[in-house]
Amino acid sequence: MTIAFIHEEIPTEQVEQREKVLSSLTDAVRDLVDATIRSTVADDELDAVRAEVEALAARLRAAQLPGPAGVRYNSEGRSWNWGNAVVGRGNAVAPPVDITHDEFGSAYAELTLGAAYEGPPGMVHGGVSALLLDQIMGETASGFKRLTMTGTLTLRYRRPLPLGPVRLEAQIDRESGRKITVEARIGVPGEDAAVEATGLFLIPSWAPLDESAASWSRSAEG
Amino acid sequence: MTIAFIHEEIPTEQVEQREKVLSSLTDAVRDLVDATIRSTVADDELDAVRAEVEALAARLRAAQLPGPAGVRYNSEGRSWNWGNAVVGRGNAVAPPVDITHDEFGSAYAELTLGAAYEGPPGMVHGGVSALLLDQIMGETASGFKRLTMTGTLTLRYRRPLPLGPVRLEAQIDRESGRKITVEARIGVPGEDAAVEATGLFLIPSWAPLDESAASWSRSAEG
Numbered sequence: 001m002t003i004a005f006i007h008e009e010i011p012t013e014q015v016e017q018r019e020k021v022l023s024s025l026t027d028a029v030r031d032l033v034d035a036t037i038r039s040t041v042a043d044d045e046l047d048a049v050r051a052e053v054e055a056l057a058a059r060l061r062a063a064q065l066p067g068p069a070g071v072r073y074n075s076e077g078r079s080w081n082w083g084n085a086v087v088g089r090g091n092a093v094a095p096p097v098d099i100t101h102d103e104f105g106s107a108y109a110e111l112t113l114g115a116a117y118e119g120p121p122g123m124v125h126g127g128v129s130a131l132l133l134d135q136i137m138g139e140t141a142s143g144f145k146r147l148t149m150t151g152t153l154t155l156r157y158r159r160p161l162p163l164g165p166v167r168l169e170a171q172i173d174r175e176s177g178r179k180i181t182v183e184a185r186i187g188v189p190g191e192d193a194a195v196e197a198t199g200l201f202l203i204p205s206w207a208p209l210d211e212s213a214a215s216w217s218r219s220a221e222g
Numbered sequence: 223m224t225i226a227f228i229h230e231e232i233p234t235e236q237v238e239q240r241e242k243v244l245s246s247l248t249d250a251v252r253d254l255v256d257a258t259i260r261s262t263v264a265d266d267e268l269d270a271v272r273a274e275v276e277a278l279a280a281r282l283r284a285a286q287l288p289g290p291a292g293v294r295y296n297s298e299g300r301s302w303n304w305g306n307a308v309v310g311r312g313n314a315v316a317p318p319v320d321i322t323h324d325e326f327g328s329a330y331a332e333l334t335l336g337a338a339y340e341g342p343p344g345m346v347h348g349g350v351s352a353l354l355l356d357q358i359m360g361e362t363a364s365g366f367k368r369l370t371m372t373g374t375l376t377l378r379y380r381r382p383l384p385l386g387p388v389r390l391e392a393q394i395d396r397e398s399g400r401k402i403t404v405e406a407r408i409g410v411p412g413e414d415a416a417v418e419a420t421g422l423f424l425i426p427s428w429a430p431l432d433e434s435a436a437s438w439s440r441s442a443e444g
Contacts, residue, residue: 039282068337127353134349
């Protein structure tokens with residue numbers, strides 16, 4: 001099974017311009033997702049809006065990729081994964097998450113989870129917490145300098161997590177050969193964790209142990 | 223912290239009519255999410271579409287719930303959780319998943335995961351597998367007849383899972399007092415599992431051990 005990164009020789013400046021325009025559209029689609037969940041307008045208005053949404057999708061599909069967005073990079077070392085389900089700038093399913101990494105194997109993110117991420121009434125879906133934790137732990141394990149794959153994730157649910165502002169934290173706990181253990185948590189900022197996680201990540205036997213210049217491994221986790 | 227189910231006295235027939243109209247709109251929004259990820263039309267067209275999407279969201283917001291959709295039920299025993307992140311009929315973040323349960327504590331679902339669920343290039347995001355598994359395991363633990371909460375989830379990633387058709391399966395492994403252990407897996411239909419999961423679910427000490435007639439507990443998992 002091939003996991004292919006795509007080399008696309010677009011100047012970084014153009015990548016960033018496109019990312020900006022795409023992000024604005026995606027933010028609008030994300031808002032439409034929320035409005036669809038919460039709307040109480042009459043059925044015929046829902047139907048009328050549906051027809052308009054279909055027409056807009058057709059306009060976007062006038063020219064499109066044949067499949068998923070994948071992960072792309074240019075020779076300047078810029079990479080982009082706009083389709084990623086957690087951090088993708090073009091993916092309205094993604095909250096999206098902005099993860100800050102330090103050089104010592106720690107990472108954090110703060111974001112607000114709205115109506116689209118609900119599980120129990122008013123609460124973040126337990127699987128959404130798992131989704132976000134998987135992403136931050138994978139990025140922390142790889143540090144964007146090596147290829148890692150998730151081996152095992154263990155999630156301990158301590159208390160319900162209300163929809164609203166949340167904080168994610170992760171750090172490398174230990175490393176041994178090709179195994180990296182990461183600890184992480186998600187919760188209301190400033191409060192005890194709602195979900196704690198331990199992840200075992202693996203550097204595949206065919207991949208180098210460290211590849212500091214490998215821009216193609218950036219954001220490949222998930 | 224209160225997890226409140228909302229009693230809303232709407233006849234089942236009306237609930238089902240609304241669900242049908244809402245599902246159609248949501249399918250269209252889901253398609254727009256995919257088209258946004260994959261579109262390669264010019265920047266100015268993306269901008270023009272964005273303005274139209276914003277206008278449609280405003281139309282939907284002309285009348286709306288003050289917050290998330292929650293879980294609602296009527297006195298006929300019909301319940302609906304249209305905002306749920308995995309199974310919600312009004313939530314374009316949800317694939318959505320149709321889960322079939324039998325009376326012996328087993329469940330399965332088949333669905334197709336597209337570009338919006340990508341992690342590694344061309345592959346299902348590991349956290350999306352976790353999200354789907356959490357939902358099917360929670361439903362299996364509760365069986366829609368008792369209130370359960372996720373205690374611990376352990377996910378073992380065996381191999382990458384390509385975007386496309388997937389199958390989920392879950393069954394109760396054992397029960398003891400207020401503890402229920404569920405085993406589950408996700409993979410390409412007919413092939414070995416890509417991710418295997420074990421979940422420990424708990425019936426809270428304040429909740430009854432079995433509540434066959436409790437429609438309000440239906441779909442409360444997640």
